[in-house]
Amino acid sequence: MNGRFSKMHGLGNDFVVIDAREAPLPMSAGRAQAIADRHAGIGCDQLILIEPSDAADVRMRIFNADGSEVEACGNATRCIPLFLGQDVLIETKAGLLNARLAEGGAVVDMGQPHFEWDRIPLAYAMDTLTMPVGWEHLDAPSAVNIGNPHVVFFGGAIEMDEAARLGAMIETDPIFPERVNVNFAQILSPSHIRLIVWERGAGLTRACGTGACATAVAAIRRGLAKGPVTVSLPGGDLMIDWTPGGSILMTGPATHVFDGEADWERF
Template sequence: MRGVMIPFRKMHGLGNDFVVLDGRETKLGLTPRHAAGIADRHFGIGCDQFIVMEQPPPGADVFMRIRNPDGSEAGACGNATRCIASLVADQLGKDRVVVRTIAGELPVERLPGGLWRADMGPARLGWQDVPLADEVDTLHVPLALGPVADPAVCSMGNPHATFFVDDLDALPVAEIGPRLETHPIFPDRANIGFAQVMSPDHIRLVMWERGAGMTLACGSGACATIVNAHRRGLTGRRATITMPGGDLVMEWREGDGHVLMTGPVATSFSGVLDLAAYAG
């Protein structure tokens, strides 16, 4: 027996893709199992993150709830933030909206050329903020595995570790990514970035995302990368970060320490789904 059919939209930012449901008017009763089933690329619709728009608290235009493909909840997703902001801005007839997540408020503004700039808030640099299991210097974490070592870490509403490497193409990311994600030094697991600095204003990046695996792009990962690269003296505060899905322009603003992310959004298709089909 079919249940209630619910509209959905499939969106992406640089190939980092999302299934988006609107729960602002009606509570959908979604569970982590629903999210995992819908995110499955073989038995569901398939996505890197599962997004639900909810009623906003005061001061925001929408609340965005984020779940990874394994059903776990995430605090931040930069590419999804731009996607949701574009939907809400068009609905409200505005060029600037505020997206609230469990990690805080994220102002997003429309720019010419179909681009959106999101203020992803300040990078958190304390070891407790990431969090790490032990009190260590977040600029040089004593962690090594195979060909990578000595990451810098920070939190962008979710934990990130950035390994700087000489040859990105030579790394066995699919092999070492999941082992680093679940390393005991990260009690909440971590997003793992592998970055090759090409010039003071250009970085190549491949991400292994916590709960999602390798993705074509990761907005919060790009945020962490510009922060950690500048802290290491490898780049300026502004750089283009090239990921397999395309480019984001990143800036770690000096005045307040906020990280600004500029990039495109796209809608792949829309449809309806039977929520009852994903309850098991």
């Protein structure tokens, strides 16, 4: 069962994108994990499957490197209009997302964030603006759902190895019944945030679009920032704009790297 794929990335957060609209490709956690393997497979942070949709132009399914299927991926969403060569309405597990081509990338309407504890979700009710919890020297984070769950810590600069250690610990804490994406943010100014993200199911990545959205939203809610906000990740910058009560607009680059062909029966 041969099929074509494209290798793409958004700020270094890389994807294997497969168009399965005309040739359906059954996808299991094991197959997704095998394709994502950087040594024995094609290699990526996330596998993106494009399928037909009755509700939008296409349906996007997202599989992390560990094989888990997740609801949202901002960087991948920016890649879809580039992949298809047109503005597009995308059906995801997080809802319908509008993505339009822009110079060097795309602008995506990521919808409205959610702050209710059971929408994050958390294991029990608590304030999500300033959570009364902590891990080692990290405490009082914010929790935001951007189609997927995020926890955001504000503080000073953090080293990558420490972010990896703490991120792995916090991701699987029982307080987050569906695990969580962990964001380590440093406020540089009201319009500029530095960010490192430990992604649920993928680990440290060079960029996380939903993490940038969650962090900007949390900073604006706390009065630490005012949109539009530049979020600087290891892979580059995203522009996030949000007004309370409205949708999040994310603007950033998307890159097509190469096309290839694979025998999916090998995975």
